[in-house]
Amino acid sequence: MKNKLTKKQALTKNQLLVLKALRKAKQPVGAYELLDQLREHGLKAPLQIYRTLDQLIELKIVHRLESLNAWTLCCDAEHDSTPVFAICNDCGSVNEFFDENLTSNLAKISKKSGFVADRSIIEIHGRCDQCEAS
Amino acid sequence: MKNKLTKKQALTKNQLLVLKALRKAKQPVGAYELLDQLREHGLKAPLQIYRTLDQLIELKIVHRLESLNAWTLCCDAEHDSTPVFAICNDCGSVNEFFDENLTSNLAKISKKSGFVADRSIIEIHGRCDQCEAS
DNA sequence: AGGGAAGTGTTATAACATAACGTTTTATTA
DNA sequence: TAATAAAACGTTATGTTATAACACTTCCCT
Incomplete structure (x- = not known):
């Protein structure tokens, strides 16, 4: 894992697509909803979404809401507390x-x-x- | 909703079955795992399990663990705090x-x-x- | 250039949950 | 105690969420 700056520059195509979709949403979004929205950009299978979400969580850019089975942007990449x-x-x-x-x-x-x-x-x-x- | 005593006396057959299965478990149990265990007692469909679990949650006897998709007995029926x-x-x-x-x-x-x-x-x-x- | 790690795509399937409908049981009270 | 309302139950079908397994590609480092 690199430093923050490098990380942000290193976002892949799928990561950018998912991030963009999450930014547009005003609420948490489910994986299959993301898939539907990103079909026109070439994503076809759930796994492409799930994998990308895992990566974005690892990068601390996205959170998963366990009680909603949905994902949302992190408000601020810099926090350490819960x-x-x-x-x-x-x-x-x-x-x-x-x-x-x-x-x-x-x-x-x-x-x-x-x-x-x-x-x-x-x-x-x-x-x-x-x-x-x- | 009745008082605690009445509630406990009023448990139905399915509720008792699910409770017993949860008591035996040393860990949270998934709905389909409960179903498998209770097939021999006549439960056949997921909905029978899900409904019973909802009732037991309503009675505050059971908790759902959102991050595990599993259920567990409440340690103590008398608490009010989170x-x-x-x-x-x-x-x-x-x-x-x-x-x-x-x-x-x-x-x-x-x-x-x-x-x-x-x-x-x-x-x-x-x-x-x-x-x-x- | 070679080699390893991360990312990708695809098919198939597993795991979790509810809709819709009708029947049975239980509790209430007229 | 008969009428009836509410809760619980059973069943089939279906919807939703998530992962396994495998092959291929891209990127990065030495």
Whole structure:
């Protein structure tokens, strides 16, 4: 794995296609939906999508939302702490947050039980402020 | 919905079957795995399993692990705060924790952005103390 | 130029989940 | 206790999400 700059320059054709599709979307997108959108650009099989998504996750450019089976752009490539996703049940929008306290809380809980954490998933379902207001 | 006592007495045949299968398991179990185990007791279709699992979740006896597509018994029917699941990559075991600080942190993050939370998912992947020791 | 690693394409299949419909059981209350 | 509403159940078919296996290509480094 190279440094950030090199990484960004090194994006492949499929990676760029998937990224572009994710940028256009205002919500997380499923793998088969991405496939449908990218058929016109030559992608034909689910695996091409899944592989590309795995690569983009590895590059920390994309997150997978486990409770939605869908993917979304990372808000900011530079964070190290655990992202918190707030997922609106009504409009489907997702916001990504970071919270130092939460991250350290999580670390404490792990440590207390001797568990060595690797990857943390925090997803909150509910209603966003806009939907709540309307 | 009745009180806890009544609820427990009211478990149906399918609910009892699924619960028993989950109790025997030392790890979260997938829906089709449950189906396989319960075929000998007359369950034949996935939907019978999925429906029963939904009922047990509604009764707060069972949790779904979103990142595993699997289900596990709730450690304790009496909690109200958000459960934290620590999932071992090596042995597959899962531990359920509760942490007041974490729960209130989560609530704060939601509130700050005007998001009204409904359901929270916290799943940590890593290595449990036993696997880490060996 | 040679060799290894990463990326690609394709077919087939596995794993996970729900729609739609009708029947049976259970609980409620008139 | 008969009528009826609600919950649970069973079954077939289908939809959705994800991976296995294998062969080929491209890129990069020495």
